[in-house]
Amino acid sequence: MVIATTGDADVLLPPVTTTSLGSNAADRIFCRLAELKLDLNTVDDSGFRPVLARSWEHRDSTTIVFHLDPRARWQDGAAVTAADVAFTFAVYRDPAVNAPLAPNLAGIDSVTASDSATAVFHFRRWYPEQLYDATYHMRILPKHLLDTIPRAHLAGADFGRHPVGDGPYRFVDWQAGTEITLAADSAWFLGRPHIARLIWRIIPDLQTAVSALLAGEADAMEVITSRGQLERMQDDPAVRLVPYASPFYAGIVFNLRRPPFADREVRRALATALDRTTIVRSVFGPFADVAAGATSPMEWIWSDSIRQIPFDTAAAATALDARGWRLAPGRPMRSRAGAPLRFTLLVPTSSQVRQQAAVIVQDELRRLGVEMRIQPVEFTVMERRTVGGDFDAAFVSRTIDPSPASLLQFWGAGESNIGGYASAAFDSLASAAARARSRAEAGPLWRRALERLNDDAPAVFIFSPRNNAAIGSRLENVSIRPDDWLATVTEWRVRAAGDRGRDKAAGR
Amino acid sequence: MLGFLARRLALAVATVAAVVIITFTLVHLAPGTPMLGDPERTLVSPETVARQRALFGLDRPLPAQLARYALNLVRGELGESFTLHRPVARVLADALPNTLLLGGTALLLALALGVAVGALQALRHPSLWDTALSAATLVLYSVPLFWLGLLLLLVFGQELRWLPVSGMSDPALHSALSPLGRLLDVARHLVLPAATLGMVQGAAVARFQRSALIESLGAEFVRAARAKGLPERLVLLRHALRHALAPTITLAGLSIPYLLAGSVLVESVFGWPGLGRVAYDAIFSRDYNVVTACALVTGILVAFGNLAADVGVAAADPRVRLER
Numbered sequence: 001m002v003i004a005t006t007g008d009a010d011v012l013l014p015p016v017t018t019t020s021l022g023s024n025a026a027d028r029i030f031c032r033l034a035e036l037k038l039d040l041n042t043v044d045d046s047g048f049r050p051v052l053a054r055s056w057e058h059r060d061s062t063t064i065v066f067h068l069d070p071r072a073r074w075q076d077g078a079a080v081t082a083a084d085v086a087f088t089f090a091v092y093r094d095p096a097v098n099a100p101l102a103p104n105l106a107g108i109d110s111v112t113a114s115d116s117a118t119a120v121f122h123f124r125r126w127y128p129e130q131l132y133d134a135t136y137h138m139r140i141l142p143k144h145l146l147d148t149i150p151r152a153h154l155a156g157a158d159f160g161r162h163p164v165g166d167g168p169y170r171f172v173d174w175q176a177g178t179e180i181t182l183a184a185d186s187a188w189f190l191g192r193p194h195i196a197r198l199i200w201r202i203i204p205d206l207q208t209a210v211s212a213l214l215a216g217e218a219d220a221m222e223v224i225t226s227r228g229q230l231e232r233m234q235d236d237p238a239v240r241l242v243p244y245a246s247p248f249y250a251g252i253v254f255n256l257r258r259p260p261f262a263d264r265e266v267r268r269a270l271a272t273a274l275d276r277t278t279i280v281r282s283v284f285g286p287f288a289d290v291a292a293g294a295t296s297p298m299e300w301i302w303s304d305s306i307r308q309i310p311f312d313t314a315a316a317a318t319a320l321d322a323r324g325w326r327l328a329p330g331r332p333m334r335s336r337a338g339a340p341l342r343f344t345l346l347v348p349t350s351s352q353v354r355q356q357a358a359v360i361v362q363d364e365l366r367r368l369g370v371e372m373r374i375q376p377v378e379f380t381v382m383e384r385r386t387v388g389g390d391f392d393a394a395f396v397s398r399t400i401d402p403s404p405a406s407l408l409q410f411w412g413a414g415e416s417n418i419g420g421y422a423s424a425a426f427d428s429l430a431s432a433a434a435r436a437r438s439r440a441e442a443g444p445l446w447r448r449a450l451e452r453l454n455d456d457a458p459a460v461f462i463f464s465p466r467n468n469a470a471i472g473s474r475l476e477n478v479s480i481r482p483d484d485w486l487a488t489v490t491e492w493r494v495r496a497a498g499d500r501g502r503d504k505a506a507g508r
Numbered sequence: 509m510l511g512f513l514a515r516r517l518a519l520a521v522a523t524v525a526a527v528v529i530i531t532f533t534l535v536h537l538a539p540g541t542p543m544l545g546d547p548e549r550t551l552v553s554p555e556t557v558a559r560q561r562a563l564f565g566l567d568r569p570l571p572a573q574l575a576r577y578a579l580n581l582v583r584g585e586l587g588e589s590f591t592l593h594r595p596v597a598r599v600l601a602d603a604l605p606n607t608l609l610l611g612g613t614a615l616l617l618a619l620a621l622g623v624a625v626g627a628l629q630a631l632r633h634p635s636l637w638d639t640a641l642s643a644a645t646l647v648l649y650s651v652p653l654f655w656l657g658l659l660l661l662l663v664f665g666q667e668l669r670w671l672p673v674s675g676m677s678d679p680a681l682h683s684a685l686s687p688l689g690r691l692l693d694v695a696r697h698l699v700l701p702a703a704t705l706g707m708v709q710g711a712a713v714a715r716f717q718r719s720a721l722i723e724s725l726g727a728e729f730v731r732a733a734r735a736k737g738l739p740e741r742l743v744l745l746r747h748a749l750r751h752a753l754a755p756t757i758t759l760a761g762l763s764i765p766y767l768l769a770g771s772v773l774v775e776s777v778f779g780w781p782g783l784g785r786v787a788y789d790a791i792f793s794r795d796y797n798v799v800t801a802c803a804l805v806t807g808i809l810v811a812f813g814n815l816a817a818d819v820g821v822a823a824a825d826p827r828v829r830l831e832r
Contacts, residue, residue: 175781177785209674211666378792379792384539384540
């Protein structure tokens with residue numbers, strides 16, 4: 001199966017890879033102890049299925065014991081042991097490695113090996129997502145191949161370009177900038193995958209990638225975002241679109257440290273003035289949802305019933321009048337004490353859809369008497385300015401984890417709270433939700449936290465795309481887990497009638 | 509001749525050094541921060557970024573960084589890529605041959621097409637053929653590269669399926685082919701990107717060649733050759749065309765920067781894994797070492813391409829002496 005992708009990988013070593021292709025390929029080579037099931041239930045143990053760990057048990061409120069599957073082997077033949085698990089935790093937490101996911105392991109105090117097949121996770125305190133933290137953020141690494149490499153040099157070590165893993169696929173070849181090839185491991189302990197080879201073909205231009213799919217040169221692509229390209233594919237029998245929930249939402253974040261956004265009522269008025277349904281339909285057609293809040297349809301807390309600020313231009317105008325931002329006779333823009341109601345919105349040049357949406361937002365705000373200047377900036381510049389607080393408003397997007405706890409990262413006291421939003425009520429609700437013992441208990445709390453966020457309007461949440469993977473019509477049994485679109489690729493098949501000569505030459 | 513070459517070499521080295529210093533300074537002063545990753549996808553803590561910056565010496569003053577880079581460069585070390593976690597020299601070693609293959613093929617195609625079309629126009633001047641071809645070359649020269657690339661890709665790749673649309677080899681079949689099969693596989697993948705680059709540059713060559721040949725055909729030495737009774741074919745090839753080639757060879761040297769700049773677009777459109785794409789990605793990820801190294805290699809290619817063109821002009825026209 002040839003997968004079209006737009007960017008090369010950095011390294012095929014899970015703790016340090018930061019690229020989409022790096023993760024996608026490394027995740028096929030290295031396994032987790034357990035995997036989330038398709039419904040992405042991060043709270044209950046029933047949401048997980050065993051992989052390297054055959055079973056697990058909660059010994060007490062701060063200890064989980066994992067019993068490794070004795071059949072699990074590294075691709076060089078060595079057994080996967082509990083020492084590998086403890087080593088992996090040490091690697092991820094070592095500051096010298098600079099693993100981006102290390103902060104997600106803060107709840108774990110230590111990992112020890114009580115025998116070769118039993119790994120014990122000790123947590124600092126009890127919380128419901130202990131199993132999620134223990135299994136989701138780490139892919140187990142081979143201690144016997146990596147422990148001689150200084151941790152600071154791990155990212156640059158040859159292992160990261162010729163990895164040896166314990167997963168369903170073996171590394172075969174990596175031609176920089178061209179392609180990465182993996183082959184199914186016929187000896188994989190959970191059964192040989194049906195598709196013999198995964199080849200990621202790097203095609204930087206999206207138009208070309210779509211052409212490659214339509215020309216039969218590629219079989220799959222993670223997501224098609226452009227409305228025009230989606231419509232092009234809908235009409236072609238060679239490809240089918242497989243919809244799946246998006247882990248992504250986008251919206252306009254206000255900088256609450258700056259006037260006029262320190263004023264909650266002004267923020268609410270701006271949110272009230274935006275017809276988000278029209279914006280989303282104009283830009284995406286049927287291929288996106290209006291964001292219900294700071295979440296996406298991928299998360300189990302998503303609900304259409306989450307309370308949002310309704311679109312009402314008259315109410316928005318009244319609210320601004322009440323706060324002293326009035327339209328003087330003959331003037332197109334509102335002002336207060338001589339200061340115009342004006343701000344600048346940063347939009348990344350890399351996102352065509354956000355630029356299109358920004359133009360509609362600008363028009364809707366102009367009708368309200370608010371001047372919004374659009375400043376397209378290069379992505380890295382936008383990063384620097386938003387992280388540094390140097391902005392009025394920014395059209396940002398977030399790709400979130402299956403765990404709703406990311407809400408606290410972006411809107412709590414975390415460093416990713418770029419707008420400076422602070423609310424004791426929100427923090428209290430979100431913290432209570434994070435401590436809840438079941439989805440039934442946590443769900444209402446998370447949704448109330450989202451509603452509180454919507455009410456305070458530190459951002460206007462605009463859209464969450466309906467993700468569509470492009471899949472060649474010769475592939476079957478395709479299912480997609482939204483956080484990792486190839487998580488179930490071991491179950492995908494090529495229809496016998498869809499075999500091509502090149503499949504046979506490549507071992508199918 | 510040797511003195512000329514020595515002076516030009518010294519000038520080339522100075523030019524390349526200036527290019528490296530300017531690029532190094534500009535890329536470090538440009539807004540944006542390397543090693544942040546993609547905060548819309550993965551959160552990298554400020555502490556992690558700070559550690560990475562210290563590891564690569566980016567926390568030092570800019571002059572100190574430049575001095576260290578220059579010292580390493582003299583030792584033949586280009587540093588390590590921040591994003592690819594590989595020595596920059598290896599990144600370039602992977603990409604440069606591909607760009608040279610694409611650029612070289614495009615240059616040959618441009619020269620062959622340009623000289624042939626230009627000569628045809630000059631020999632038919634004035635005629636409807638000449639006018640039509642002049643209009644065609646003007647249009648072709650005006651076409652944006654990426655637009656032409658996408659057009660060729662849609663027609664010959666996606667619709668007719670005569671040629672592959674991306675990459676430089678078949679991802680599944682290439683390794684199973686015979687050596688000759690692999691060569692043909694790469695050649696098939698080379699057609700569309702090389703044609704895109706070569707056709708546009710060929711149009712420019714044709715316009716130069718036409719003017720130069722029309723001028724040559726009316727020159728005294730051509731009339732003298734005809735008066736001596738030489739066959740028209742020899743008059744054309746040995747005298748008129750050889751003389752008219754000088755500006756074309758100069759143009760070929762000057763078109764190296766164009767081909768390298770064009771390769772950024774063409775490599776992106778056709779997924780050709782060359783230097784242009786490496787530079788493009790490095791600029792957007794603020795991979796300073798890779799950006800500076802790409803400028804170094806490009807500077808060397810341009811400087812020595814121009815030098816080669818000067819030598820070529822002297823070889824084509826015995827009246828030119830390399831003494832300036």
